[in-house]
Amino acid sequence: xxxxxxxxxxxxxxxxxxxxxxxxxxxxxxxxxxxxxxxxxxxxxxxxxxxxxxxxxxxxxxxxxxxxxxxxxxxxxxxxxxxxxxxxxxxxxxxxxxxxxxxxxxxxxxxxxxxxxxxxxxxxxxxxxxxxxxxxxxxxxxxxxxxxxxxxxxxxxxxxxxxxxxxxxxxxxxxxxxxxxxxxxxxxxxxxxxxxxxxxxxxxxxxxxxxxxxxxxxxxxxxxxxxxxxxxxxxxxxxxxxxxxxxxxxxxxxxxxxxxxxxxxxxxxxxxxxxxxxxxxxxxxxxxxxxxxxxxxxxxxxxxxxxxxxxxxxxxxxxxxxxxxxxxxxxxxxxxxxxxxxxxxxxxxxxxxxxxxxxxxxxxxxxxxxxxxxxxxxxxxxxxxxxxxxxxxxxxxxxxxxxxx
Numbered sequence: 001x002x003x004x005x006x007x008x009x010x011x012x013x014x015x016x017x018x019x020x021x022x023x024x025x026x027x028x029x030x031x032x033x034x035x036x037x038x039x040x041x042x043x044x045x046x047x048x049x050x051x052x053x054x055x056x057x058x059x060x061x062x063x064x065x066x067x068x069x070x071x072x073x074x075x076x077x078x079x080x081x082x083x084x085x086x087x088x089x090x091x092x093x094x095x096x097x098x099x100x101x102x103x104x105x106x107x108x109x110x111x112x113x114x115x116x117x118x119x120x121x122x123x124x125x126x127x128x129x130x131x132x133x134x135x136x137x138x139x140x141x142x143x144x145x146x147x148x149x150x151x152x153x154x155x156x157x158x159x160x161x162x163x164x165x166x167x168x169x170x171x172x173x174x175x176x177x178x179x180x181x182x183x184x185x186x187x188x189x190x191x192x193x194x195x196x197x198x199x200x201x202x203x204x205x206x207x208x209x210x211x212x213x214x215x216x217x218x219x220x221x222x223x224x225x226x227x228x229x230x231x232x233x234x235x236x237x238x239x240x241x242x243x244x245x246x247x248x249x250x251x252x253x254x255x256x257x258x259x260x261x262x263x264x265x266x267x268x269x270x271x272x273x274x275x276x277x278x279x280x281x282x283x284x285x286x287x288x289x290x291x292x293x294x295x296x297x298x299x300x301x302x303x304x305x306x307x308x309x310x311x312x313x314x315x316x317x318x319x320x321x322x323x324x325x326x327x328x329x330x331x332x333x334x335x336x337x338x339x340x341x342x343x344x345x346x347x348x349x350x351x352x353x354x355x356x357x358x359x360x361x362x363x364x365x366x367x368x369x370x371x372x373x374x375x376x377x378x379x380x381x382x383x384x385x386x387x388x389x390x391x392x393x394x395x396x397x398x399x400x401x402x403x404x405x
Contacts, residue, residue, distance in 0.1 A: 001026060001028045001033065002026070002027045002028055002084075002101070003025070003026050003027075003102065004025050004084055004100060004101055005024055005100045006088070006100075007023050007091070007098075008096065009021065009023060010099065010106070011096055011098060013100075014098070014113065014116055015145075022056045022057075023058075023059070024056060024057065024059070025060075025061050026058050026059065026060050027080075027082070027087070028061075028080045029060060030080055031047045031060070034047070034049045034060070038052040039051060039058060042057075043059065047059065048060075060079075060082075061083065061084060061087040062082055062090070063082055063089075084107060088107075088109060088110065088124070089109075090127060091124050092128055092131070092134045092137055092138070093122060093123060093124065093137075093138065093141065094110045094112040094115045094124055095115050095116050095122075096112070097109070097112050097124050098112040098113060110125075115151075119145070119147050120149060121138055121142060121145075121148050121149065121151060121154065122153070123138075123151075123154045126157070128154070128157060129157055129161050129164075129166070132161060132167050133170065133174055133178065135158050135166075135195070135198060135200050136170075136174075136175065136178035136179070136182070136195075136200075137178065138150055138194065139182060139190075139191040139195045140182040140191050142193070142194045143182050143185035143187055143188050143189070143190045143191035144185040144186060146186055146190060150194055150197075155198055158198035158200065159199055161198075162198055162200050162203060163199070167203045167204065170204070172285060172286045173287060176286045179204075179205075179286070180244055180248070180292075183234065183244060183247040183248060184238075184244055184247065186238060187235055188235065188238050188247065188251075189231035189234055192208070192231060193231075196209065196212070207255045207278045207281070207282055208227075208230070208251070208252075210259075211226040211227040211230055211254065211255070211257060211258045212225060213227070214257050214258055214260065214265070215266040216268065217266050217267060218266075221347055222347060222348040222349050222350070223347060223348040224266070226254055226257045226258070229346060229347060230251065230254055230346075232346035232347065232348070233250045233342045233346030234247055234250045234346075235346070236250075236341075236345050236351070237339070237342040237346075240342070242335075242342065243335065244292060245292045245335055246295065246338045246339050248288070248292040248295070248296055249292070249295045249296040249299040249300075249335070249336075250299075250339050250342045250346070251296075252278075252279045252282065252296040253300050253339065253343055254271065254275060255274070255275045255278040255279060255282070255300065256271035256272060256273065256274030256275030256277075256278060256300070257271045257275075259271075259274050272300060272301055272302070272303070272305075275300035276297055276301045278300075279293075279296045279300050283296065283297075295332060295335055295339070298324060302320075302324060303339065303340050303343050305320065306337075306340050306357055307344075307357060308357075310356060310357050314399045317360075317361065317398060318368060318391070318394055318395055318398050320361075321333075321361070321365055321368060322391075324336060326365055330365070330369075337358050337362070340358070341355055341358065360405070364402070366401075367397040367398045367400070367401040368397060371390070371397050373394075376390050
């Protein structure tokens, strides 16, 4: 029995990154031998075990054979006879198919080290085409390793996979999982660049894919192209280390511009309402978690209205906050403002523009929050009168703050 460190841990060590988790391949062993050694079984589809002390993952060397479309259509074979090279051959990219033995010696049958040095994402073998998730993974690695480019032959293979309908077999949960990981990478726009280049984005997120080539008024958007703008917005959100709901909302906020009638371009009258409907459809199809779905919907609906805040009457400002449920959900409102910040600064030449409406709306919120709604309500028994009295008390607080500005 021999054990090798494999995959991301070896790759990241070679790249000079901090290694967080280590995965191991065990050659020449059986499930019974692993159990007798105290390892805890965790794998459902193939034999994976946790080390009794370190809790690192140890998987028995295995091969895979394609039996049906999609990422689950595989027959897995694990036995003591499977070699390390056979196990590495089933991996996606050469940079992930490097192993290291107990003495620190690298085993690199597919020239992964050379591809690391050349900053290239290249498939290990034609078996790459058997698993459509690998398209998403390759795109995600482009977002993580921002100096790496997908090899031309790998991109060609990805295009062939899309044409063959492999992407159509992806299940929603796995698409969302990979998209969410990609959005949290260093430069998420690169993931969508790769997905567009191979044709997968049109299959996975057609609502987003159609934004490229859609013009916007140059006085507001010097970058003009809506798709380019959205990519700038998500990259700004990533640069600020905003959370996943904010980044997803940034990605979704302008979907309605892809359905603007051609005769009114480059204006986008009413695109917010169309965006909300498209966001709902995307979230339902991909089974997006509620925190991401809810924020994406309110950002799509209200990001344009925030820009009007400086010209709103005190009562309109307060009604806007109530509509956003900002008083009851201040954390979500904070995320809303972050997504709007990314929208404002995700424009060519405006990356550091002032956003005075955010400062104003936060002061209005603080004034409304200082009102003791319970105390105001105690003087009334009728619910409508309570609602009106609380609104009036908050409105007076807002007016006082605005008068001091």
